[in-house]
Amino acid sequence: MQNYTYHCHTHALGKYDGRNTAQEMIEQAEKIGFTEIGISNHMCYHPNMIHSNPMNINDINEAIDTYQQIIEEVRQAAAFTKLKVFVGFEVDFFSSKLWRDDFETIMSNIKADYYIGASHVIQTADESIIINPYDVFHHGYPCPENFIAENYHNYWENIVEAIKSGYFSFIAHLDLHKIFRLGIEPEWNNPKRKVIEALTEYKQPFELNTSGWNKSNEQHPHDWMLKELAVRNVPVIISDDAHSIQMLGQHFARAEQLLSDINYTTRWKPNI
Numbered sequence: 001m002q003n004y005t006y007h008c009h010t011h012a013l014g015k016y017d018g019r020n021t022a023q024e025m026i027e028q029a030e031k032i033g034f035t036e037i038g039i040s041n042h043m044c045y046h047p048n049m050i051h052s053n054p055m056n057i058n059d060i061n062e063a064i065d066t067y068q069q070i071i072e073e074v075r076q077a078a079a080f081t082k083l084k085v086f087v088g089f090e091v092d093f094f095s096s097k098l099w100r101d102d103f104e105t106i107m108s109n110i111k112a113d114y115y116i117g118a119s120h121v122i123q124t125a126d127e128s129i130i131i132n133p134y135d136v137f138h139h140g141y142p143c144p145e146n147f148i149a150e151n152y153h154n155y156w157e158n159i160v161e162a163i164k165s166g167y168f169s170f171i172a173h174l175d176l177h178k179i180f181r182l183g184i185e186p187e188w189n190n191p192k193r194k195v196i197e198a199l200t201e202y203k204q205p206f207e208l209n210t211s212g213w214n215k216s217n218e219q220h221p222h223d224w225m226l227k228e229l230a231v232r233n234v235p236v237i238i239s240d241d242a243h244s245i246q247m248l249g250q251h252f253a254r255a256e257q258l259l260s261d262i263n264y265t266t267r268w269k270p271n272i
Ligand SMILES: [Zn+2]
Pocket: 090, 118, 120, 172, 173
């Protein structure tokens, strides 16, 4: 069974959305027999990002400063363990040159080990309005009428661009928004197929995210997407997306069973 995760979160700087410190996560990883752990807090940066939650940053200097502090926090905790500990970020990707230039500046100014490509938001094509459905559905953050329906297709187009960008070790929770019942109708199968084609063409690893079993009764991505990716030999890693010590390694046996049932043999092992 896979005995590591490269996708988990801490309560970094007292404002990130994990519930435990890096030290507690590392100690728990050791306790459950992990050989290594990659800690990947959110990188929610964009010049047009609104402050709908404390992790959102729209100032590049604040971003560099914050992310470097998070890295140092993890490296300090890692000094007391025999476990191999890596620091990455789960990055909210945007396809504009504006964002890419800033992201490249951030990457060259911090010393992270890897980056996970993701998107949690829905944005207009010009990235002038960026809305996180989580903030809308869970915190009642105001959202223009019809905004999500009109712009949801940009999520899928953005994921294709994230795959093509070459920035990322793997791509997170492809069908994330099904936890809000978004994108579950058959009309969204075409955009999902485009993502499958891009993952195949770019040999881009992606994750089987087990947290879906807590939130929507299905892992990310859908069974049918996993089967399509299996026959195309796209490398997969199991991620717990743990936000607390109790969630480390959650549902890994079930994930292994699912991969074995569909004869998914191409696994991605980080080589950092
Ligand atoms: Zn995520």
